[in-house]
Amino acid sequence: MMRFHSTRGARGASLRAALTSGLASDGGLYVPSRIPRACDAWRECNHFAGLGLTILRPYLEKEVPEDQIVSIVREALDFPVPLVRLEGWDDTYVMELFHGPTLSFKDFGARTMARLMSFFTAGAPVTVLVATSGDTGSAVADGFAGCAGLRVALLFPEGQVSSMQAQQLTLQRPGVRAYAVQGTFDDCQAMVKEALASPQGLRLSVANSINVGRLLPQMLYYFWAVIQGGFEEVVFCVPCGNLGNLTGGVLATQAGLPVKAFLAAHNANRAFPQYLQTGTFTSGLSVQTLSNAMDVGSPSNFDRLQHLCPDMRAKVTGYSISDEETLRSIRCVHEETGYIADPHTAVALEAARRHRKATGTGLPHVVLATAHPAKFPETVCRALGQGLAIPPGLQGLASRPKRVEPLAATKAALMEALRIWR
Numbered sequence: 001m002m003r004f005h006s007t008r009g010a011r012g013a014s015l016r017a018a019l020t021s022g023l024a025s026d027g028g029l030y031v032p033s034r035i036p037r038a039c040d041a042w043r044e045c046n047h048f049a050g051l052g053l054t055i056l057r058p059y060l061e062k063e064v065p066e067d068q069i070v071s072i073v074r075e076a077l078d079f080p081v082p083l084v085r086l087e088g089w090d091d092t093y094v095m096e097l098f099h100g101p102t103l104s105f106k107d108f109g110a111r112t113m114a115r116l117m118s119f120f121t122a123g124a125p126v127t128v129l130v131a132t133s134g135d136t137g138s139a140v141a142d143g144f145a146g147c148a149g150l151r152v153a154l155l156f157p158e159g160q161v162s163s164m165q166a167q168q169l170t171l172q173r174p175g176v177r178a179y180a181v182q183g184t185f186d187d188c189q190a191m192v193k194e195a196l197a198s199p200q201g202l203r204l205s206v207a208n209s210i211n212v213g214r215l216l217p218q219m220l221y222y223f224w225a226v227i228q229g230g231f232e233e234v235v236f237c238v239p240c241g242n243l244g245n246l247t248g249g250v251l252a253t254q255a256g257l258p259v260k261a262f263l264a265a266h267n268a269n270r271a272f273p274q275y276l277q278t279g280t281f282t283s284g285l286s287v288q289t290l291s292n293a294m295d296v297g298s299p300s301n302f303d304r305l306q307h308l309c310p311d312m313r314a315k316v317t318g319y320s321i322s323d324e325e326t327l328r329s330i331r332c333v334h335e336e337t338g339y340i341a342d343p344h345t346a347v348a349l350e351a352a353r354r355h356r357k358a359t360g361t362g363l364p365h366v367v368l369a370t371a372h373p374a375k376f377p378e379t380v381c382r383a384l385g386q387g388l389a390i391p392p393g394l395q396g397l398a399s400r401p402k403r404v405e406p407l408a409a410t411k412a413a414l415m416e417a418l419r420i421w422r
């Protein structure tokens with residue numbers, strides 16, 4: 001049976017415990033006790049959900065019956081994951097991870113975790129708390145909506161998310177309540193932490209980005225890119241914030257995927273690139289940028305990455321790209337290849353371009369595209385001087401029913417709201 005150890009030493013948690021508690025009791029992050037080799041069976045997979053079963057089964061079997069594993073993975077991973085070749089850029093590809101319901105790569109983790117949590121908590125209803133500053137909240141809300149035995153309370157800072165994000169967050173969904181907190185994102189996080197620390201008889205859990213249930217499915221698309229491209233060896237370029245996406249890639253290599261190097265593409269929040277360069281990790285306050293889902297001063301997966309891959313400075317090259325360079329990247333990529341990238345993907349495309357130029361390597365580069373450009377219309381328009389077609393997933397968003405409740409930024413207000421929720 002697969003066990004999960006804490007990065008701080010606690011050992012032997014089950015998947016159920018690791019998933020439902022989120023953080024280990026000693027405050028560390030859960031990592032798998034061993035990483036099963038994927039052998040070569042994965043090379044034969046020609047369907048994404050089939051690949052998901054092959055890679056994820058060893059982590060789930062013994063705790064989840066086979067028929068449940070099949071339905072969880074099939075339902076969670078039921079959207080396309082295309083690898084697009086950039087015409088005009090040498091052997092550079094974009095792996096589009098934004099074709100799930102909320103148009104960001106967080107759908108992979110959120111949809112899988114929701115179904116696993118629903119399975120593990122069956123019969124005893126649980127309220128899942130999420131503090132969000134944007135993309136995570138809508139992916140989690142969408143992933144959990146209608147899952148039996150689960151309800152989701154989304155906490156976001158009133159007036160501090162983009163208009164598109166606010167519309168996505170406050171969509172009326174079964175079992176989901178959105179609370180506009182009169183405070184900052186940090187207040188939202190503090191309220192969640194305090195509620196978990198003393199739940200006053202409520203069954204509470206949390207769906208933040210460090211949950212292993214979100215991490216494990218983030219291995220899959222690295223395998224998928226290599227299968228789709230038929231690559232022998234490859235460089236992956238990852239738009240990074242909390243480093244969860246990159247951690248998924250590192251797990252994939254340890255399961256046997258042949259990866260030559262990873263590029264960690266950051267915006268002006270450069271704690272990790274600085275660590276890779278100097279060997280000293282200094283976290284700071286987050287800086288606001290155009291790629292706001294990557295505005296992280298202190299990446300929450302850093303300890304986990306270091307635990308899994310102590311020699312990561314040899315495997316990962318860091319880049320920090322400014323807002324001005326991000327806008328220029330959107331424009332140049334569009335001019336040179338016709339491709340329209342969102343600001344997060346544009347950061348990674350610029351890192352890939354620099355890496356190729358600096359190393360002269362002829363290896364294929366795969367850039368992970370983490371959000372649909374139409375989620376960031378203001379920035380993309382500013383870069384290109386032209387509007388964007390709205391994809392079906394965002395059409396009609398403005399006219400769909402919304403529900404949002406104001407909430408004071410205190411734990412007491414949150415507990416009261418949860419208590420009167422009927």
Ligand SMILES: *Cc1c(COP(=O)(O)O)cnc(C)c1O
Nearest residue numbers: 135241242243244245293370371
């Ligand atoms: C969350 C997010 C990222 C950063 O991913 P991490 O796993 O936190 O490093 C990048 N791009 C987009 C669009 C995101 O939503």
